[in-house]
Amino acid sequence: MTEPTNPEVAATTDPVKKNGRDGKSKPTIYDIAKVAGVNPSTVSRALSKPGRVSAKTQKMIEDAAAELNYRVNPFARALPTGRTNTLGLIVADITNPTFFGIIRGAESTATARDYTLMLAESAESSETELTAARRMMATVDGLILASPRMDDDHIRALAGDKPVVVINREVEGVPCVVPDVNKGIGEAIRSLAANGHKKIAYVAGPPQSWMSGRRWEGVQAACEWSKLEAVRLESSKPTVDGGRQVARDVLSSGATAVLTYNDLLAIGLMQELQAASVVVPDQISIVGFDDIFGADFTTPPLTTVRSPMAECGTEAATLLLDVLHGTEHPVSTLRVETELVLRGSSGRLLRGG
Amino acid sequence: MTEPTNPEVAATTDPVKKNGRDGKSKPTIYDIAKVAGVNPSTVSRALSKPGRVSAKTQKMIEDAAAELNYRVNPFARALPTGRTNTLGLIVADITNPTFFGIIRGAESTATARDYTLMLAESAESSETELTAARRMMATVDGLILASPRMDDDHIRALAGDKPVVVINREVEGVPCVVPDVNKGIGEAIRSLAANGHKKIAYVAGPPQSWMSGRRWEGVQAACEWSKLEAVRLESSKPTVDGGRQVARDVLSSGATAVLTYNDLLAIGLMQELQAASVVVPDQISIVGFDDIFGADFTTPPLTTVRSPMAECGTEAATLLLDVLHGTEHPVSTLRVETELVLRGSSGRLLRGG
DNA sequence: CAATTCTTGGCAACCGGTTGACAAGCGCGA
DNA sequence: TCGCGCTTGTCAACCGGTTGCCAAGAATTG
Known part of the structure; x- marks a missing residue:
């Protein structure tokens, strides 16, 4: 040598x-x-x-x-076998706490099965995401895409190369792990109905977000069932600032309860309403989505629909490892349950405040 | 074939x-x-x-x-050259927002230099951390340890194998990126002195945390300079719950201003004091550390000493890449400045509340 | 024009494992 | 005792790049 x-x-x-x-x-x-x-x-x-x-x-x-x-030497072993005992995970925004649980769940499952997790983020860009995915594909055994922004054809093309599992989105022909938002939304709407609310506003997420569309559909269906009025409001971005910006629209809508696409919107909305001396929840109830880190820092602490992200991460990694090891997996879409976490930001509507 | x-x-x-x-x-x-x-x-x-x-x-x-x-084929190239264009990063707790900036900064720098980032966490365990580090060493070109829990000898042993850079800790013989906590602490203590506070409590972090010790030293030195009294209180864990648990000690101490080891402690402390009808900041000022995600969700929003974690991540990755490419680097310890972020949780002490 | 030097493409060994094919030896059954 | 089948260790080709060394041809210089 x-x-x-x-x-x-x-x-x-x-x-x-x-x-x-x-x-x-x-x-x-x-x-x-x-x-x-x-x-x-x-x-x-x-x-x-x-x-x-x-x-x-x-x-x-x-x-x-x-x-x-x-x-x-992992390279020497990988050359003839193609195996590196590494899983790739791409998330849309590494600082968005929605992904903590996914990362944590995927990482702990990978480690338990003697695999390493390689992480990258797409920065909400489908081009960046595809570039990162293609680069990862060279060295990982399989890939998890969390809330991917690229289109279905690109995802299927990647899956043609190595096994892929998608979280938070359904893609025909690719295994997916998706929270069942309808269960949590149903609980939220029933809770608001029980508290006397008649008109619910939904503050939507990014137009290209598959999940935002599903959540809106869930809100509509649940409101229809509970005979409540549902109105949809657009937000400019799925951030605290985006939530602040939508506060005026929320008040104008006449809704007495709001369900937002994510917790960040809810928190921004709450802050802006409180700055305008609107009392939460006495004058308006606010419900967020995902139960992110920090959701209970607010005053009052935020009511939210929890998506079990750690479970999503765990199930996605398990699904991927099963595919890699040739273990038959009956379902191509695995659903995990959401649930309402009642905190102080939603409650009975008091007349006039 | x-x-x-x-x-x-x-x-x-x-x-x-x-x-x-x-x-x-x-x-x-x-x-x-x-x-x-x-x-x-x-x-x-x-x-x-x-x-x-x-x-x-x-x-x-x-x-x-x-x-x-x-x-x-990266394996075929790696076999004769040993190079994979991959950097490893190990953080203590992936859900602790302190690490967001580090991950984001390291990731964006790595990507800009055509490298991939491989992430793992130590779950606050030095054994888990060492295991993860050894495993990563097989496939990455170099490694970044963020707030490592393993001892100096282990770190130096790893550095004997491949280049290592440490964040948030100084290790003899290993390049480090460390926030200069004294600048931010100085600003915080001056601000509190100007607001009439005479007795400052420091709520410490984990006993094995190098950074907690540095922060306490910084608080002591700054208080001595400003002729204030400093008292140190222990916390059972560096979490929101840990902050809640220390509330009674804080009140007993007679301090009118508190600086905590991290933001989570500050948030928990604030919540518990508010639950006891203590008015923040009128009756007690609270200052956290790190300016984590969610630090401004509280009411009032938290004053905190910001450690520029994204810059830490960026500088650590840059340092590592420079070492990997043989670029001479004059300093083995790079200091990045902290700064006080004044929000609503600290202010003038009002007599009697 | 000849000699020397430089450029540049080819040869083949190598990196450190994996694995198909084969052969030697052992055990068992007729 | 012999033949057959099984076990198990060896041989050598392979995975897909890299790179030291060499040689042929071109360019330069005397």
Whole structure:
């Protein structure tokens, strides 16, 4: 095994030594083969296919590997097998707390199955997302897309390369994990109806958001069932500031209760209404979505429909690993339940405040 | 090039084909060599060392690569070179918003330099952290440790293998990016002094936290300078709940202003004091640390010392990439400035409330 | 014009594993 | 005792790039 002898080459292509930075070579299966007195292919079989060698040989090889502090080179293994024991995860916005649970759930499941998670974000851009996805595809065994912004055809094309699982969206022909928003929305609308509200406003999310469309449909259906009036308001962006900006529209709409596309909109809305001396929930009830980190920091703490994001992450990673290991999976769309988390921002409408 | 012909082997080791899942082979430099009529080594040089081949040959090869939709196999490249264009980042708690900026900053810098970020968390456990670090070391070019929990010797051992940069902690012999907490603490203490406060309480973080110790030292020094009294209180955990639990101690201490180890403690403290009808900031001022996501959701919004985490992430990634590319870097500890963000939770002490 | 030097493409070994095919040896049954 | 089948270790080709070394041809200089 030779190292580069051309200092110019070393300086430009590989400033750190290929082996340990202290100059010592890392042990390989050839070293183990020497110590154990067997062929390198026997060492490889012992390490990756125990049972294909005799118990006596297996022990000799394992002892030698321990003695040499051997670690498998993942590139060398990946080259002939294509496997890296890595899962990719792309989220739309890494600072949006909606994704915490997804990341946490995916990460813990991956780790439990001896996989590593590689994370990237799309910054809400479908181009950036596709670029990140294509780059990840080169080195991961499979990919999870959380609230993807690219179109269905691109997603299916990626899935043609390696297994893909999508969270928060249904894509024909691709396994998905989707919160059942109707359950949580139903609970929210029933709660508001019970508190005397007659007119509900829904503050929508980004126009290209599949989930915002589903949530609006759920609100409409639940209001129809409870014989309440539903009105839809647009927001400029799904942020605290976007929630502030929509406050005037909310008041103008005459609605006494608001359900927003996400918690950030709800929090911004609450802050702006309170700045205008509107009392929450006495004069208007506010319900958010997702139960993000910080949702209970507000005064009053925010009522919200919780999407079990950690469960989404866990189920998506499990689904992906099952596909990778060839385990049959009966469903292509896995639904996880949402539920209403009642806090102080929604309650009985008091007449006149 | 043969595919496995033993179905049992295929079924157990590699359920997805090595090539595209549609069965077609991915183009390699051998295919390009055939199309362009040159040797594969010439193709490799053209793709990774433009200039080492003639302009005519370069164009032929690039055209052929585009025609075949060629993509380099990162494993094949990594095997001889050891390079994967991947950076590792380990954070203590992925759901702690302190790390958002770090992740975002590191990720955007990595992406700009054509690197991918691989993320893992230590779940506040030094064992888990070391395990994750060792695993990452196999496949990344370098590693960033954010608020690491492992001891200095382990960090230096990792750095002996591949380049490491540490955020939020100083480790002898390892490049670090550390917020200069004294600037922000100084601003906070001066602000409180100007508002008439005489006795300041510091609510500490985890005993093993290096940063908590630095912050306490900063508070002591700043109070001594401003001739204020400083008292230190312990918290059981650096969470909202931990902040709630320390409320009684805070009141007993007689301090009229509190600076906490982090924003979560401040938020929990505020909630608990407000539940006891203590008026913030009229009766007690509260200052947090880090300006996390959600710090301005509270009522009143939280005054806090902002650590520029995105800048920390960016500088750490830049430092690591500089080391990887052999660019000389003069300093081994890079300090980034903190600053006070004045919001409503701190103000003039009103006599008697 | 000849000799020397430079450019540039080819050869082949290598990176560190995996694995199909094969052969030697052992065990069992007729 | 012999023949057959199974077990298990070895051989060597392969995965898809990289790169040191070499040689052929072109360019430059004396």
